[in-house]
Amino acid sequence: MEPRSVRRVWLLTLCGTVIWLAAIVLAPWLAGRGAGGAARFLYAVFAPVCHQIADRCFVLSGHPLAVCGRCLGVYAGFAAGLVIYPFVRGFSRLALPSARVFLLMIFPMALDAVAGILGIWGSPIGIRFATGFAWGTILPFYFVVGVSDFISARKSRAVARALARTATKKVE
Amino acid sequence: MDKQKPEYFRPALIAGAIAGFLSGFPFFGLFNCVCCLWIVGGGAVAVKLLSKSTPGILSSSDGAVVGALTGIVASVVHTVLSLAFKPDIETARRVLDWLSGMGVESPSNVESMLESGSAFRSPGWILLGLFVTAAVYAVMGGLGGVIGVSLFAKKAAPPIQPPPPPPATPTPTPPGPADAV
Numbered sequence: 001m002e003p004r005s006v007r008r009v010w011l012l013t014l015c016g017t018v019i020w021l022a023a024i025v026l027a028p029w030l031a032g033r034g035a036g037g038a039a040r041f042l043y044a045v046f047a048p049v050c051h052q053i054a055d056r057c058f059v060l061s062g063h064p065l066a067v068c069g070r071c072l073g074v075y076a077g078f079a080a081g082l083v084i085y086p087f088v089r090g091f092s093r094l095a096l097p098s099a100r101v102f103l104l105m106i107f108p109m110a111l112d113a114v115a116g117i118l119g120i121w122g123s124p125i126g127i128r129f130a131t132g133f134a135w136g137t138i139l140p141f142y143f144v145v146g147v148s149d150f151i152s153a154r155k156s157r158a159v160a161r162a163l164a165r166t167a168t169k170k171v172e
Numbered sequence: 173m174d175k176q177k178p179e180y181f182r183p184a185l186i187a188g189a190i191a192g193f194l195s196g197f198p199f200f201g202l203f204n205c206v207c208c209l210w211i212v213g214g215g216a217v218a219v220k221l222l223s224k225s226t227p228g229i230l231s232s233s234d235g236a237v238v239g240a241l242t243g244i245v246a247s248v249v250h251t252v253l254s255l256a257f258k259p260d261i262e263t264a265r266r267v268l269d270w271l272s273g274m275g276v277e278s279p280s281n282v283e284s285m286l287e288s289g290s291a292f293r294s295p296g297w298i299l300l301g302l303f304v305t306a307a308v309y310a311v312m313g314g315l316g317g318v319i320g321v322s323l324f325a326k327k328a329a330p331p332i333q334p335p336p337p338p339p340a341t342p343t344p345t346p347p348g349p350a351d352a353v
Contacts, residue, residue, distance in 0.1 A: 044301070047301065048251075048304050048308070049208070049304070049308045096318065096321065099322065099323055102319065102323070113209075142232075142319055143311075143315055143318070145232050149231055149232040149233040150232075150233040152233070157177075
């Protein structure tokens, strides 16, 4: 896998994440400025992926963000993970995190969420954000590797097909 | 080296149907608040199924593809189930009218909630919702697939070491100055 290709995947993912985060903040900002139609559209875009319960969302301009505190933490953590990715992994090798690291990062959020759903405790929004953030941080280390490997596999298949076609033509 | 392409569709269909059902079903769907738990889990389960049916070693790319397909299948099942389980707006309005006739005061924002609820039930919003859900679930499922590869996929066998060379027959060496020490 070429480092340049991995860098491109990383850069595109970073751009996509920034746009995604901006849209989350834009919804209440637009609602606060009276642009109800555009705000409603953005809230609707995020509705299928988050419950959007107002009590569990951070507030901006008097309106809740388009996703809850935990989801915001996951997305913000994803962005943070992307920022540190080049320093931790670099672009010259593709390696997945170990199962131990995976369990370590998911455990706080899983514990907090399951306990909340079962009614054992109701954690404040800050805790939800923090546990989501921790989990989100590890996700780019899977995402960038998966997408880069997918692109690399497609390229290899295309080259193999082209070689086979050339060989067939030569035989003919 | 060109390895054979694994059969992605069957594991994606099975895992996607289960993940979509759990996401769209009341109460169980709440667990999706944990970073799309069912969808990420569905992607990982699809990899487990794929690794059972594939003799070779799965790559991250295989995990991403089967996970993304799982997410897309799950989004369709989830949308259909969500529509089936959403309360009927007209019935809710009639219940509210009946309650207000009985003198029970309903919360101030109920009317606006019902209005927005009915707006989101139009075919346009449903299609937009399906598109967004499919896109996000494909990403989350793809992530789950790559996580599944790191957790479940068969690991590459260590390279076979060549057998050690047979021990050379000792040849008598003439005593040198070092032997004298």
